[in-house]
Amino acid sequence: MIIDCHGHYTTAPKALQDYRDAQIAGLKDPSHIPAKGSVKISDDQIRESLENAQLKLQRERGTDVTIFSPRASAMGHHIGDATTSRHWTEHCNDLIHRVCALYPKNFVGVCQLPQTPREPLANCIEELERCVNELGFIGCNLNPDPSGGHWTAPPLTDKSWYPFYEKMVELDVPAMVHVSASCNANFHTTGSHYINADTTAFMQFLTSDLFKDFPALRFIIPHGGGAVPYHWGRYRGLAQDMKRPPLTDLIRRNIFFDTCVYHMPGIDLLLKIVPVDNILFGSEMVGAVRGIDPETGDYFDDTKKYLDQARGLSADDKRKIFEGNARKVYPRLKL
């Protein structure tokens, strides 16, 4: 079985965005009283949104199941307040649940969290419990910067996140570290903000004893770990200078990288540098890069192709990356 650990519902029916637009418009009207309201989408509309996108690509590429979450760039935790974020998040997660119910062999849910810049964890524990216990989700996306590029929240290693981590450990679910859209003109959302957040989170983990406090806490750092594998020597050297544990010890049971790196030399580096037990197959499909690479004739984000072509990867290694590691990191995955 081939498990893609990183897929977002980027193709959701238009009614979802209409809801969000109306919600945001309401924020500008002082007389408006926020209400959760409803998102009217039929099962057929859901099917239509997936059949010619994620499902078609699964079939074409030969992958089996996608660990599926709401569109990351649309989480928009910086918009409105905790109530705004809770209403929006519940709708987004409910829609993922409907996708998983319609296609139980193709999708397993991971939830967005109702984060908000000033109280990043308000409502998050409750929503995580709802999604895991009631909707059958197997993980969450945790945004290290709910301000959307202003980086006003404390680092992921700050004690203020600990109650949430306790719940993650109790439920035995991991988090993918994933920011949302940037509202800072310095950062392009998918070109720099995403990658920077990955690098930032890794360095936060490197400089902290978080995993001493939570030995069972697990994070997936997406997009191949940001800049980390390319600068592995820098991080090994910094860890050594700071008398921190070797990187392989740091990550062993707690930090995992996906394979969302869109060219063969990048994948080769990832496979060479990061222990095979810490790599999970992911494609970010349908995601940041949608075109076909003129150099190969294949989709940039068809990361299965790179793994199939990778030299020196044993059949056992491939099974780990495609399936075994995901089952370890997401033990609630029962397919």
Next chain:
Amino acid sequence: MIIDCHGHYTTAPKALQDYRDAQIAGLKDPSHIPAKGSVKISDDQIRESLENAQLKLQRERGTDVTIFSPRASAMGHHIGDATTSRHWTEHCNDLIHRVCALYPKNFVGVCQLPQTPREPLANCIEELERCVNELGFIGCNLNPDPSGGHWTAPPLTDKSWYPFYEKMVELDVPAMVHVSASCNANFHTTGSHYINADTTAFMQFLTSDLFKDFPALRFIIPHGGGAVPYHWGRYRGLAQDMKRPPLTDLIRRNIFFDTCVYHMPGIDLLLKIVPVDNILFGSEMVGAVRGIDPETGDYFDDTKKYLDQARGLSADDKRKIFEGNARKVYPRLKL
């Protein structure tokens, strides 16, 4: 000749930091009237600070000349105001000038700029002219985030930077894109803030027509280009989706990466991905990582060793990376 394009005076005599400490202390005293004051350092103290550090390492590693600038993490543009930054910057640059005068065969100067978050360019043109025309400097370090990790300035492609770029072109000097210390707890200075800034700047350039407006403007993106070579497929794909020029066209005459990547697989990737004409030898020595790699027995930042060991690099390619490209990018280098 082997030219190291990236060295900072991280070993400056203690009197420099004493000056800075007093300057910062003065900021807290409302009755204090800022004055430039002086930094008392003898020629012998300068010699001593270099003989057992940068000069020793130049000799040991077999490099000839270092393009040398003030300590990047100490630029601290977020501290105080434009006057604070001007006084501090002038002293730092004057000290680099003294280094270059004492060791004219070993060091060539690149200046710090007196940036400040609210008026990032106040005084910068004047200081650039002083350093280039009066002190013989050949380039500058431009901080894309003078706020120190809050990213409050406009992107490097914003028109507000244009007067400075006009002066750079007029003087025919390049800028290295280099942030200073992070005062945001999310970002480790050398582990994530530096690398993120590199990635961020590249994506700003990718999405703008800056080099149409300034065909002769040249930037060095340090630390091997941040995450960019590792994610080259992502950037190629994003450029294609956005109908931007191919990356090799984007960078050809305007963007250059140094070799501050501290392990062989990272250097191999850089050399494989980035056109050889756009790579400049750099070591960041004495810099972010000071230890010896137990896997090789060599200093992590002895990047010349990696280049000497790189397979498939012709003698001509090596000459470009070690010398030729630096002479093109820094035409005022006359050694």
